[in-house]
Amino acid sequence: MSIDETREFIPVRIAVLTVSDSRQLADDRSGDELVARLEAAGHVLAARAILPDERAEIAGQLAAWCDDDGVDAVISTGGTGLTGRDVTVEAHRDVYDKEIDAFGTIFTLVSMDKIGTSAVQSRATAGVARGTYLFALPGSPGACKDAWDGILAAQLDYRHRPCNFVEIMPRLEEHKRRK
Template identity: 55%
Template sequence: MAHLALSEFQALRIAVLTISDTRTLATDASGQTLIEGLQEAGHILHERALVPDDIWHIRARLCAWIADPQVQVVLMTGGTGFTGRDNTPQAVGPLLDKHVDGFGELFRQISLEQIGTSTIQSRALAGLSNGTLVCCLPGSPGACQTGWEGILRKQLDCRTTPCNFVPHLKTSPEKPAASCRSRT
């Protein structure tokens, strides 16, 4: 189904969550990469947080943002590998109403050109929950740059045709985005 594209950009409210047992906000280059990308594109950073790689800490922070009527997108970095402490997919998966199966597939395809077959060790994923797009990327700045430039920049822009994610996101209570909604 094609969506009506706008000629005017619509800034989204995006939260960034870093999952790490070792980083601090001051040393979080991956989260900073996502923030720089979203702000350069004209979006609004709603909030930034860092939690340990623990299923319950991840879920608690993510659930608060999913329930927040102001948060339209959550970008997460870290915890998508295979070590014993990589828990992001297990934490996030049950919270999603709909999985965006193609996100992880496309991320790995784009990453193949950059890191070769090591891309199969990424469990990048995305989905929708309560009108919030949740995207989970690996914890390296390069992976965050790849995900932002290769997928998210265009999919979070309501001018992208033939379709993008904006019509599926919750709208601000004070400013409906009906002009970016799909036509049925």
């Protein structure tokens, strides 16, 4: 695994969604963590929103961003736990065309190094919908940092070898071109 310096960096346009019944932009540390990391990596913040833990509202925002040509990926933070109000995973799955099954497993492995067996409580997930990548992360700044540093920084970098999410972006909707 390495960065191929012969390839040109391609910025990804990323929307950040914080799911919380209590957070506002002024105290959204997890959203701030994601924005800082994606911008430091050279990507573009395409949009940002905070929504309550309401499944239909979350799914609606995800779908709207999937229909927006200015958004290549969405990273949500919050609502991936086990309590009754944690509905982000279900909202993501309402929108997915395909789930990226290994994302949650890899996130658990990355988290294990930091928080041990407490990593079992996360339901982090990822998928693709209408040509847009969707990533659902836990609501803590540490989890956002770990997911970015341990998975997303590499997978959203076109130069990452042996493969990455960016290089297959043009093919995510190839089924629409078939007759």
